[in-house]
Amino acid sequence: MFDPTYIDSYSNIDAPYQRLDARGKIIVTVAFVVIMAFSVNDRPLRVIPFSLLVIFLAAISRLSPKVLLRRMLPALPFFLFASLVLGFSKGSHASVAAFLKAFFSVLSVIILVSTTRFSNLLKGLEGLKMPKIIVSMISFVYRYLFIIADEYGHIKIARESRNFGGNKLWQWKAIGHSVGTLFLHSYERGDRVHSAMLARGYEGKIRTLGMQEIKRGDIIFVAISVIYLLAAGSVSWKLL
């Protein structure tokens, strides 16, 4: 249904940003999105200082603009539509500001996930005290999503090839049975995975080689970025 290789295909490039610790990158990305959300306030010009940081991060991660934009493509239609609606209710300034905010927020998240290996991203989230159960569920969704989506693809092909059609109620029933089948298969698969993990010594906790070490570079990166963001927020609040 979609290409599973696309998630991690750029996280192994040897570039300065890829070498930083996941925790620092998560903190900076969230700080970026949150501080920008608080400071822009319907003034499009205020986005400029924030966009500079994202462009800088994109530069030190050596991701081509083409790659970044291609990943953004699915989100763009909704942004355009929503900011158009906003233009009618709150005016053109608010509309442009909302579009830019949405655009650069998504860009910063894309840069984060495409420069960090997914396993490191999860370790980072766990290091930042996200509930363990959610982190491990995310890791299982990451591992099994493509398999289960594929399985639904097979069910769908089987359904289509048996002349799927007729009235809507009948179609809903057939789709419901497909979803039920998919659930049963997933449940069985989950059980099998669980037994296989038990057989390999799993006892309720996933053991990994500890955290990445926080280096001086990581601390400097987080400190400078957060100070820059706060300064950008307060300066633009006064001037723009």
Next chain:
Amino acid sequence: MHIPDGFLEPKVWVSLTAVSAAAVAYASKKVSKDLDEKKVPLMGVIAAFVFAAQMVNFPVGGGTSGHLMGGVLIATIMGPFAAILMISTVLIIQALLFQDGGITTLGANIFNMGIVGAGLGYLTFKGLNRVTGNLNFAVFTASWLSVVTAAGTAAAELSISGVIPIAVSLPAMTGVHAIIGIGEGAITIAALGLISGVSVDVFYGVQTVEERKVQRRPILWILLAVSMSVAVFIAPFASEFPDGLEKVAESLGFLERGTSKVTSPLPDYQIPGLSGGISTSMVGVVGVLATFGLAYMIIKIMHRKVKR
């Protein structure tokens, strides 16, 4: 229904983030205690199923199609707390990897689809099943309601943030989703029917008919007593501030338009001729009794139909 970054005002997303964070923290505590924590792999694979199920398209007519939300489907099988965790997990992955929904709006999206969609949906399912004893009816209504209310809260959040007036967004969003909800309900019934044909105890926390008979009435009366006391003691203090909808209406200047058309027997929750606090309490009591009576009547009528 995924709201991206940039379209909600801080006051909206900050408060919803707080609510959702508390709910998710509580749910993960509850699930770790209830369900064997060693079963996390199973939960994780089923969360992947929820993700895949949300990509399922179904026709709703007029050449359009809807997406399955799956909140009630998963909550009736795995329980409301596990469902909230699974949907939060799916939303986090959608925001991180698929640019579907934002970071600041994650709390709002978890609120709409997890807490309202799955949590409230489950409560509706359980309540309706308890009073009517009709599983399919409860599943359908809960699924339909979960889709419509999730769309409604999303519309409300967007309009409180000033993106689009509530008078436009609410009918538009709930209207479309009232139709999509029918598909969701039908598909959920079919899916649960198939699953319960294979495995017997599918429905989470549903009592058997004998267990149910014993303790139906007291709960009804306790609920009534609680609602009455809320109406009497808390309502007078709550009415000082305009609610979200009124605020939007006021700021956009269509409050007058909304109020002048019909004359209510109890205008603005006050009985003419009685003073502030007492009057509001009285109206609260009347309102609770009227709602209760209406609900009781509807349930009675439906109950009789089901029995026959």
